[in-house]
Amino acid sequence: MDRRTLGIAAVVLVVGGMVAGILLATLGSGALSGPGSSTPSAPAATRYTSGAFRPTTTVTVPGNWAVTMDQADALTLSPLVTDGTASPVPTDVAGIFLFRDTLAAMQDPACTMKPEAGVGRDARSLAGWVAARPGLTATQPQPVTVGGLSGYEVEASIAPSWTTSCPFANGSPSVSLLTNDAGTVRWVVFGTEKLRLQFLDVPGGGTVAVNTSATDGSIYPGLVNEVAPIIGSLSFAAR
Numbered sequence: 184m185d186r187r188t189l190g191i192a193a194v195v196l197v198v199g200g201m202v203a204g205i206l207l208a209t210l211g212s213g214a215l216s217g218p219g220s221s222t223p224s225a226p227a228a229t230r231y232t233s234g235a236f237r238p239t240t241t242v243t244v245p246g247n248w249a250v251t252m253d254q255a256d257a258l259t260l261s262p263l264v265t266d267g268t269a270s271p272v273p274t275d276v277a278g279i280f281l282f283r284d285t286l287a288a289m290q291d292p293a294c295t296m297k298p299e300a301g302v303g304r305d306a307r308s309l310a311g312w313v314a315a316r317p318g319l320t321a322t323q324p325q326p327v328t329v330g331g332l333s334g335y336e337v338e339a340s341i342a343p344s345w346t347t348s349c350p351f352a353n354g355s356p357s358v359s360l361l362t363n364d365a366g367t368v369r370w371v372v373f374g375t376e377k378l379r380l381q382f383l384d385v386p387g388g389g390t391v392a393v394n395t396s397a398t399d400g401s402i403y404p405g406l407v408n409e410v411a412p413i414i415g416s417l418s419f420a421a422r
Contacts, residue, residue, distance in 0.1 A: 226246030226247075227246055228243050228244060228245045228246055229243070229244050229246075230242075230243055230244075231243075231244050231250055233253050233258050234253055235253050235254045235255050236253055236254065236255060236256075236257065236258040236281065236283065237255060237283060238385060238391070238419045238420045238421070239419070239420035240258055240281065240330070240391075240417065240418070240419055240420070241416075241417070241418045241420075242260070242413060242416050242417050242418070243412070243413065243416035244260060244413070245412075245413065247262060247263050247271070248260050248261065248262050248263060248413070249261055249263055249273050251273045251278075255283065256282060256283045256284070256363060256365070256367055256368055257280065257281065257282055257283070257368060258280075258281040259278060259279070259280050259281070260278060260279040260413065261273035261274060261275065261277075261278040262274060262277060262278065262409070275398070276397070276398050276399055276402070277396065277397045277398065277399075277402060277406045278395075278396060279393065279394070279395055279410055279413060279414070280370075280392075280393075280394040280395075280396060281391060281392065281393055281394070282361065282363070282368055282370075282391070282392040282394065283363075283389065283390075283391060284304070284363055284364070284389045284390060285309070285361040285362065285363055285368055285370070285390065285392045286298040286299070286302070286304060286309075286361065286362055286363055286364065287299040287302035287309060287312045287313075287360075287361070287362075288359040288360055288361055288362040288369070288370075288371075289359070289362075290316075290317075290359065291359075292350075293349075293350060294349035294350065294351070294357070294359040294371060295359075296362045296366040296369050297362065297366070298362055298363075298364065299312075304389070304390065305384055305390065306333075306334030306335050306382035306383055306384045306390055307324065307334075307335050307382075309335075309380075309382045309390065309392070310324035310334070310335035310336065310337045310380065310382050311324055311335075313337050313339055313360065313380060314337050314339075316339070316358060316360070317345075317358075318341065318342055318345040318347060318356070318358040319339045319340065319341065319342055319345075319358055319372065320339065320340050320341070320342045320343070321337055321338065321339040321340075322337055322338045322339070323337070324336065324337045325337075327381050327383075329381055329383055329393055329414060329417055330383075330417035330418045330419040331418065331419055332383035332384065332385060332391060332419050333383065333384060334381060334382045334383035334384050334390070335381075335382055336379065336380065336381045336382075337379070337380050337382075338377070338378070338379045338380075339360075339372065339377070339378055339380070340372070340375070340376060340377040340378070340400055341356045341357070341358065341372060341373065341374065341375070341376065345358070348373075349371055349373070352371070352373050355373045355374045356373065356374065357371050357372060357373035357374070358371065358372045358373075359371050360372050361392065361394075370394065374398070374400075375398075375399060375400040375401070376396060376397065376398050376399075376400055377396075377397055377400035377403040378394055378395060378396040378397070378403075379394070379395040379396075379407070380392055380393070380394050381393040381394075381395075381414075383419075385419075386421070391419065393414065393417070395407065395410050395414070
């Protein structure tokens, strides 16, 4: 279990074996409708422009994905899944999460939503901090450009030997990773989760973090393939 606060809403994500299995079977196939579905193909993609998230962000959303949150500090896109007997619904097992002005989270036993002192707020500093986190297996930050913004990219997952758990993680190995000044955004890595963070510097100050996350790490390779055209379609306005 992982508690993530996006905006003002606390969301508890529980990995369901059936949902993860559906995603594993379909991610990368372009058909996230799941086994047994009678849908021959996904609906047409649409071009979406954020209403609240800033900088104003435009993205092509495939018909088998949906925008599930659009607020000043968070824009979320989630794949749609079904077992073939119901209409597709968004899943929290995987997705793309955009955050504005996230910061390094304090590394205290309580996994509080306070920033870690002494860590820079720019893309290079944030990516380097993630890469050096005890408890994580992470890649070295690499330069990246997304939607016209430049920054640094790092992939991470829980280290095999890590056993420390946040109080709300039900004993699952976990690392508190991201927060913000207002305490309205939290990201905690836990269990077998694997993610890719692209920290992008915004002209005039601040950052956008593009987080591609699979709570079940076994579906991460398929997720990366699935989201490539979505990430590639991102466009950030100048202000």
